[in-house]
Amino acid sequence: MTLTIKEKIEQLRDIIRYHDRRYYLENNPEITDFAYDQLVQELQNLEKTHPYLITADSPTQRVGGEPLIQFSTINHKIPMLSIDNTYSDKELREFDQRIKRMAGIDMHRDIEYVVELKIDGVAITLWYEKGLFVHGATRGDGFKGDDVTANLRTVRQIPLKLEPPDRRQKIPSVLEVRGEIYLTNNEFQRLNEDREEAGEPQFANPRNAAAGTLKLLDPRITAKRRLSIFPYAIGYFEELELATHKDCLKLLQGFGLPVNPHTRLCKNIDEVIQHCNTWDKRRSELDYMIDGMVVKVNSLALRDQLGATSKAPRWAISYKYQPExxxxxxxxxxxxxxxxxxxxxxxxxxxxxxxxxxxxxxxxxxxxxxxxxxxxxxxxxxxxxxxxxxxxxxxxxxxxxxxxxxxxxxxxxxxxxxxTVRKDGVYLRCHNPLCLSQAKRRIQYFASRQAMDIEGFGPALVEQLVDKGFLKDYADIYYLTFDDLVNLERMGEKSSSNVMHAIEESKNRDFDRLICALGISNVGFHTAEVLANHFDSLDTLATATQEELEEIYEIGPVVAKSIVDFFRNEHTRDIIEKLKAARVNTRKLARQTSTNNPKVAGRSFVITGTLQKYSRNEAEALIRKSGGRIISSVSKKTDYLVVGDDPGSKLDKARELNVHILDEEAFENMIQNSKE
Ligand SMILES: [Zn+2]
The missing domain is CATH 2.40.50.140 (Nucleic acid-binding proteins)
Incomplete structure (x- = not known):
């Protein structure tokens, strides 16, 4: 049974949404970022040829559209008030007593509170109509904020369509979700490393970085920085019956929004204080910044009774931690x-x-x-x-x-x-390729967990080995002997043999790790994955031209130039020869190829003319799926030219260069063989 295009598109969207959930909600991804991006790309191609099938909730709407000139303004249906601060246990007790007094509750009775981590990010609101994400805005002055819908769409944790946990749960006609946009410490660090390398000033803290990212006019840049969200409240809503704040959070969680797991329902103010103090000590365990806790009355009826001042609700208070x-x-x-x-x-x-x-x-x-x-x-x-x-x-x-x-x-x-150093953006740079400090940092990076992952090969060891002259570059790691190591400070026989073993083991790392480990400017882990998918060995990558590299989706001129410059360097060539001589894996391992059709995998294809059975994008998607690559123009290195009706000058060029030419039938045979 073949699927219609519409069914195919819907199937792809479901798969992508499934992986979104695995990644962001369950923190347990099944596929690599690269494989995920390919799924999105495939969907994008299908939608491009069938634009009438594009819907607002399609995952392709996340990758970021055209840049805006400026943000428009959105009025908040219910003002986004700020919350008063407290700094001590005593003030928390006063807050509890004030509420009881105002609501006429007996001083000895307990009030239930929900206590949440106060995420140090940027407050935003998300507006859903009939379950679809319509627009989102910043808090602004509390009454109106900037329309940052395009940027919020790129946040993969924000569902573009609310999915009820079971059929009995009705989707409300209107639901306004409020939450905090933030950057994880990890992502913040990655972002600052990139900026340092590009000579741009670093962000002072994750909150500034999140705020700056949310206010970018080009959503394509926002999409590359992975913002996260914790929803913390429901603002305006219709057709829902909610009695407590806990109910609200449960509902949001059910709709696929990532409610913070450390949120806690407390029976009384004593439990609140205890919970606040616990997190003051534990906050360094988190991968994001918090600056306190937020305490909210759980009962929505009691909240209504208490109301708000012109600035802040009377039913909530924040407990601020002392800044560290x-x-x-x-x-x-x-x-x-x-x-x-x-x-x-x-x-x-x-x-x-x-x-x-x-x-x-x-x-x-x-x-x-x-x-x-x-x-x-x-x-x-x-x-x-x-x-x-x-x-x-x-x-x-x-x-x-x-x-x-x-x-x-x-x-x-x-x-x-x-x-002599030269100015590069806000930084100074040493351009001497033989600089020992740079060598140390490069070797450390090469051995680090994200690159070749050589256990026990830390900064202190690298420092000693370089100073003693045992290492000049990272390829020398593979020529170290047990005797070199065992006489070093803090090294002993056991740790030396462990390190020797770890070095040996690292020779079989995947190709993408090796590319990452080389330390090419502007080539981080993700770009390394893209390159590893495109090239089958270090040799083919090393001889790629600027033009060839720029043809790869996601590789721009700056990155392409860094790569070409890197491999052109004579010093680099020596290092690569040394790596190969030591039998370090420099090829794509079999399991890294997506589908095992030897005829297609790793081969490059150019398509010209109109095919009968496939649109251009469908044909491209099929080739990619089987592990092939799409190139936009014919060169000597092109493996196949697929020719449809009315081919262009590419056909002449292919004949001239003796490139294999496939008509539609031959192409179909080749692709279909790959399905078994
Ligand atoms: Zn130097």
Whole structure:
């Protein structure tokens, strides 16, 4: 039985939604990001040829449309009020007593509260009509906010269509969901690393980064930064019977929205206080920032009775945690050289206790930041810790200066190799390919978990091995001997043989990990996956031209140039020869090819003319599905030209270059064989 296009599209959408849920709600993805992107791409191709089948809830609507000129404004149906703050247990008890007094409740009776983590993000509202996501806005001034619908669509945790958990649950005609948009600490770090490499200023904290991302006029950029959401309330609604806040959250959860798992129903104010204090200690366990807890009356009837002031509801209060800050002396400003030569300033501090750990170093971001805050060596500074992220210098206590502080001068030479540095955006960069600091960072990155994953091969070991001259580049790792390791500090026989074993094991890593590990500028894990899918070996990648690379979906001119420059470098060629000689895997492993049709997998195809049975996009999707690649123009490296009616000049070119030519029938045979 063959599916109609409409059925095919719906089937694909269901598959994509299923994977969205696995990824974002259950935190348990089944497929790689790359495979996911391919599904979306396939759907996009089908929709492009059948635009009348595009619906507002299709997952393709997430990838980001055309950039906007400016945001329009949306009026909130119910104002988005702020919440009053408290800072102590005493104030929480006063809040509880105030409520009882106002509502005429006996002081000895308990009131039920729901306590939620106060996510340090950006408040937004989502408007659903008949279950479909219609628009979303920022809080703005509380009465009207910016229409950021296009950006919110890119957030994969936000369902574009509400799915009731069972058939008895009716979809309300209108439902307004309120929540907090945030970035995980992980994603924040990734984003800042990318910015550092691109010479752009880093974001100070995850909240600024989330707010900046939500206000981007180009949703395609928003789509690349993975924003997350925790819904925390229902605003306006129709046709629902809800008695408590807990009911509201349960409903949202049922509709596929990711309600925070640490939300708790407390029987009375004592339990509330206990829960707040517990999370003050536990907050560093989370992969996102919280700045306190929010306490809400559970009963919606009691809420109505209490009402609101002009600024804040009387039935909710936030319990703010003390910011994790400390004051200490900045002893010296040190220069750190990154793996691509970026030089960043780091503050060496007099050790101070901050959020449970002793801190002796803090990031200063970049040189503009030092100038802007007028940070000097010898200053007393306020340092702050943001979750798992290294602490940062927030401000300078200028009144504590005594004249011995020294004004900071930007270095003109690399602190490690002494070669002249050049300005690159807000950063300075050392361009010496033989710089030892860069080598250390590159080797560390190569061995790191996201790259070749060599267990036990940490920064301290790399430092020693480079200083002793055992390692000049990462390929040398594969030529280390047990004797090299065993005499090092903190190394012993057991750990040396463990490291030797881990090195040996890393020779069989997948091709995409190797590409990532090479440390090519602008090529992170995701781009490495894209490249690994397109090329079958390091040799073919190394000889790819700028044009060939740019033809790959998702590879732009900047990335393409980085790749070509990297492989053109003579030093790179030596390293690759060494890796190969050590039998490090440089090829795509069999299981990495999507479908096992040897005729199609890994081959490149160009299509010209009109096919009878397939649209252009369908034909492309079929080729991709079997592991083949689509190229837009014919070259010597093209494996097949598929020819339909009225072919263009590509046919002449293919004949000239002796490229295999397939008519529609031959193409169909080839593709169909791949289905078995
Ligand atoms: Zn240098």
């Amino acid at each position: 800050q400390a004051t200490t002396k900045l002893e010296e400003i040190e220069m750190q050289v990154g793996k691509t030569g970026t030089i960043t300033p780091v503050a060496n501090l007099t050790p101070v206790l901050l959020a449970g750990t002793t801190v002796s170093r803090a990031t200063l971001h970049n040189f503009d930041e030092i100038r802007r805050k007028d940070i000097r060596a010898g200053d007393y500074v306020v340092v702050q810790k943001a979750g798992e992220i290294i602490p940062q210098v927030v401000s300078v206590l200028k009144e504590k200066r005594d004249g011995t502080e020294s004004v900071f001068c930007e270095p003109e030479i690399c602190p490690e190799c002494k070669s």
